Amino acid sequence: MASDxxxxxxxRAHALLKADADKILRLIKxxxxxxxxxxxxxxxxxxxxxMFGLSRExxxxxxxxxxxxxxxxxxxxxxxxxxxxxxxxxxxx
Amino acid sequence: MASDxxxxxxxRAHALLKADADKILRLIKxxxxxxxxxxxxxxxxxxxxxMFGLSRExxxxxxxxxxxxxxxxxxxxxxxxxxxxxxxxxxxx
Numbered sequence: 001m002a003s004d005x006x007x008x009x010x011x012r013a014h015a016l017l018k019a020d021a022d023k024i025l026r027l028i029k030x031x032x033x034x035x036x037x038x039x040x041x042x043x044x045x046x047x048x049x050x051m052f053g054l055s056r057e058x059x060x061x062x063x064x065x066x067x068x069x070x071x072x073x074x075x076x077x078x079x080x081x082x083x084x085x086x087x088x089x090x091x092x093x
Numbered sequence: 094m095a096s097d098x099x100x101x102x103x104x105r106a107h108a109l110l111k112a113d114a115d116k117i118l119r120l121i122k123x124x125x126x127x128x129x130x131x132x133x134x135x136x137x138x139x140x141x142x143x144m145f146g147l148s149r150e151x152x153x154x155x156x157x158x159x160x161x162x163x164x165x166x167x168x169x170x171x172x173x174x175x176x177x178x179x180x181x182x183x184x185x186x
Contacts, residue, residue: 009102009157016156049145056146057153063109064102066157 013066017058021079024050028083032090047083054079106159110151114172117143121176125183140176147172 028047058072121140151165 009159012157016153052142053145053149056149060109060150060153064105064159066102 010066013061013064014071017054017061017067017072017075020054020057021075024054025079025082025086029086032086051076051079103159106154106157107164110147110154110160110165110168113147113150114168117147117172118175118179122179125179144169144172 024047027050028043031043031046055076058067058075061067062069062072117140120143121136124136124139148169151160151168154160155162155165
């Protein structure tokens, strides 16, 4: 039971971080579809703020021993890849 | 053993958040002593960014069930109180 809870903390940390990364992707997608261009400083500021928030969460989870450094890097790299696909698609519109 | 590890995660989350709050306080103290005035936009931006980072960490710990919402509020409120004491002291110089 208690060791289930430990696994649960680790799995939950990973799931929360993935969900937060997905939230950033959705936010940026909505922003691209409706509001501003990628060239707009506001867009960059929102993205920077969100990426900073996520990287602080990841760093915190690593320091707690809930995820590996490499797992955190994978989450960030995947988000950056998806954002760059979005960005390129918006430039072709 | 396993339940020790759970308590350890909770205690460690709390200790990390307190340490991060203290780091912000030290950073702002150094900045006030050496670099810029509280009226400077750069000062406010650094402080805002740091407070945002800490609040994201606290929110993440709450969502993981590692700290209570009220504990997170106490950490932020204490930091704000200490910052405002620093700020007032710097105005009297």
